[in-house]
Amino acid sequence: MPDVIECRGLTKRYGSTVAVDRLDLIVTAGQVFGFLGRNGAGKTTTMRMLLGLIQPTAGQAWLNGRQIPDPGGLASVGAMIEEPAFYPWMTGRRNLEVLALSGPPLAGGRDQITAVLDRVGLSEVAGAAVKTYSQGMRQRLGLAGALLRDPTVLLLDEPSNGMDPAGIKEFRTLLRSVAAGGATVFLSSHLLAEVEQVCDEIAVLDGGRLVEQGRVADLTTARTRVRVILNPGDQPAARLLLGRWPVQAAGTDELLVETASGREVNEALGRGGVWAHQVLLERPGLEETFLQLTGTTAGEVRHAAAAR
Amino acid sequence: MRLLRAELSKLNRPLIWGVAGAAAVFCVLLAIGGSANATSDARGRAGPLPSCAELNVPAGPACVRTRAAEQRRVNEINAGPAQVAAQLNPVAAGAEAAGLMASLPGALALALLAGAHIGGEWSGRTMKNLLTQHGRRWQVLAAKLISLWLAGVALVAACWVTLAVAGPVISHLDHLPDPHESARSALTLAGSQVARSLLVLAVFAAIGLLAAVVTRNTIGTMATTAAAFVAMLVAASLPGVASWTPATWVQGWMGFPAGLASVTALPTNFWSRFINAAGAPPSHLAGLAGLAALLLAATAVAAGVFRRTDVSG
Numbered sequence: 232m233p234d235v236i237e238c239r240g241l242t243k244r245y246g247s248t249v250a251v252d253r254l255d256l257i258v259t260a261g262q263v264f265g266f267l268g269r270n271g272a273g274k275t276t277t278m279r280m281l282l283g284l285i286q287p288t289a290g291q292a293w294l295n296g297r298q299i300p301d302p303g304g305l306a307s308v309g310a311m312i313e314e315p316a317f318y319p320w321m322t323g324r325r326n327l328e329v330l331a332l333s334g335p336p337l338a339g340g341r342d343q344i345t346a347v348l349d350r351v352g353l354s355e356v357a358g359a360a361v362k363t364y365s366q367g368m369r370q371r372l373g374l375a376g377a378l379l380r381d382p383t384v385l386l387l388d389e390p391s392n393g394m395d396p397a398g399i400k401e402f403r404t405l406l407r408s409v410a411a412g413g414a415t416v417f418l419s420s421h422l423l424a425e426v427e428q429v430c431d432e433i434a435v436l437d438g439g440r441l442v443e444q445g446r447v448a449d450l451t452t453a454r455t456r457v458r459v460i461l462n463p464g465d466q467p468a469a470r471l472l473l474g475r476w477p478v479q480a481a482g483t484d485e486l487l488v489e490t491a492s493g494r495e496v497n498e499a500l501g502r503g504g505v506w507a508h509q510v511l512l513e514r515p516g517l518e519e520t521f522l523q524l525t526g527t528t529a530g531e532v533r534h535a536a537a538a539r
Numbered sequence: 540m541r542l543l544r545a546e547l548s549k550l551n552r553p554l555i556w557g558v559a560g561a562a563a564v565f566c567v568l569l570a571i572g573g574s575a576n577a578t579s580d581a582r583g584r585a586g587p588l589p590s591c592a593e594l595n596v597p598a599g600p601a602c603v604r605t606r607a608a609e610q611r612r613v614n615e616i617n618a619g620p621a622q623v624a625a626q627l628n629p630v631a632a633g634a635e636a637a638g639l640m641a642s643l644p645g646a647l648a649l650a651l652l653a654g655a656h657i658g659g660e661w662s663g664r665t666m667k668n669l670l671t672q673h674g675r676r677w678q679v680l681a682a683k684l685i686s687l688w689l690a691g692v693a694l695v696a697a698c699w700v701t702l703a704v705a706g707p708v709i710s711h712l713d714h715l716p717d718p719h720e721s722a723r724s725a726l727t728l729a730g731s732q733v734a735r736s737l738l739v740l741a742v743f744a745a746i747g748l749l750a751a752v753v754t755r756n757t758i759g760t761m762a763t764t765a766a767a768f769v770a771m772l773v774a775a776s777l778p779g780v781a782s783w784t785p786a787t788w789v790q791g792w793m794g795f796p797a798g799l800a801s802v803t804a805l806p807t808n809f810w811s812r813f814i815n816a817a818g819a820p821p822s823h824l825a826g827l828a829g830l831a832a833l834l835l836a837a838t839a840v841a842a843g844v845f846r847r848t849d850v851s852g
Contacts (some may be wrong), residue, residue: 318552
């Protein structure tokens with residue numbers, strides 16, 4: 232698969248503040264790629280640099296094989312950065328027509344606008360002024376704007392903000408269909424459960440730096456562990472028997488063993504004559520993995536998602 | 540051209556129609572007031588020329604000179620209604636419209652439009668949409684400048700059309716005399732002034748554009764642009780530089796009468812009255828050169844700033 236996004240040492244500084252710090256990132260074609268990080272981690276700044284809205288302080292980036300900034304390359308890129316913005320006095324359809332006029336001609340002309348409005352479920356309100364739209368409807372219109380040119384790369388920054396659960400589900404289906412059509416979706420979101428369901432691969436930014444990148448399943452599997460519940464008096468012996476793995480105590484009667492095999496743990500304990508009450512395999516979700524990678528608390532993650 | 544069409548589409552908004560309507564109303568009210576002024580002044584000055592005794596001047600050469608001056612003044616007052624009637628001729632009204640829009644009223648209207656049309660792209664956070672569709676920033680800027688300039692031209696047209704319709708009605712109601720002006724001379728005057736106003740409006744638009752890329756918001760653009768126009772007029776009153784300021788270039792290029800000569804029953808502009816009449820205004824050619832240089836400089840600086848500006852809103 233070719234690389235559709237590549238960053239090499241991409242850096243953005245604002246005075247003494249480093250928003251993005253020597254970011255090296257590769258995104259291959261045809262996948263839904265999640266771009267995660269806490270507020271202020273540098274996600275939006277990275278996306279804006281990729282789109283030529285912000286000039287990098289250092290480093291290079293390529294979008295669809297073209298080094299940015301390259302205005303000519305934007306024709307094959309759809310984007311929705313932060314909260315979508317429109318001309319409130321115009322209708323939804325008129326906004327898309329103006330957007331279409333601002334770039335190269337649409338292959339399908341006005342029919343393409345009708346089709347994309349239908350695709351995001353806004354056909355019925357397309358004739359209403361945008362100032363009357365709810366936030367969810369504006370999100371959908373923003374998505375329609377991003378999909379307007381049948382892009383090969385779609386950059387979406389918090390696209391499901393303000394959508395109701397049904398809308399989020401539709402949105403998830405839509406993203407999968409876009410990726411199935413061969414396009415690459417580069418998605419930033421605080422809704423980690425959503426990201427886990429829809430993304431093939433993720434990258435995690437923290438303090439402007441890339442702290443992890445990989446397939447969602449690989450990242451969570453790598454953090455699978457075994458929880459052993461046993462008599463408090465057996466804990467010292469159990470620690471010795473499980474010495475080949477990193478082991479942490481979680482209270483007086485629990486141990487956390489950094490391995491993905493409960494069977495091996497059970498065998499090791501049994502061979503030494505220690506019988507556990509329970510041996511539980513714990514596979515962390517994306518949220519827990521994210522928390523481990525960024526040092527964020529679960530409350531902070533939920534607060535950030537709710538605030539969005 | 541597609542980008543320009545997009546920008547022109549954005550101008551189809553309530554604010555623009557409101558400003559155009561306000562410009563039209565302003566022009567009509569000014570015409571009504573000008574016509575009434577000329578008529579009442581002429582009536583007030585009716586009667587024979589005062590004698591030397593009435594003028595408190597001893598008979599002799601001094602009295603002759605004083606009476607001749609008074610005669611000229613009376614003649615001017617008596618010619619006022621005919622002059623206003625000539626200004627309100629449907630064709631010649633183009634010169635009136637151009638003079639008004641190429642002076643302070645037009646400048647302030649363009650400051651308002653620059654704020655909404657250009658600065659508003661930042662305040663409304665729509666600049667990112669525009670640049671992700673069309674990344675060539677200089678083209679975006681050019682489309683903005685041209686569309687704003689066309690909005691200024693539309694204001695001239697709105698004022699002209701309104702005066703062309705209302706002028707004859709006002710003349711008739713106020714019983715203004717026939718100015719005996721040929722259609723050819725009216726057309727020449729209107730054509731010349733409207734053509735000259737195009738450059739002035741382009742300069743006003745370029746100043747608005749520069750203010751927008753520097754302040755990057757609606758209110759900042761409006762305030763900075765308006766302040767720039769006021770500063771131009773203030774600078775024109777500074778001793779030593781008065782003849783070489785943008786305000787006097789506008790005056791010279793448009794051929795606005797200097798100082799109080801511009802304060803007539805129906806003013807042809809709202810510009811010269813704010814400029815110190817001491818010192819001759821620059822010629823048409825000097826005005827043209829100054830305004831052309833200002834247009835290029837403002838546009839180039841705006842392009843340079845915009846090219847380097849991060850769009851983070």
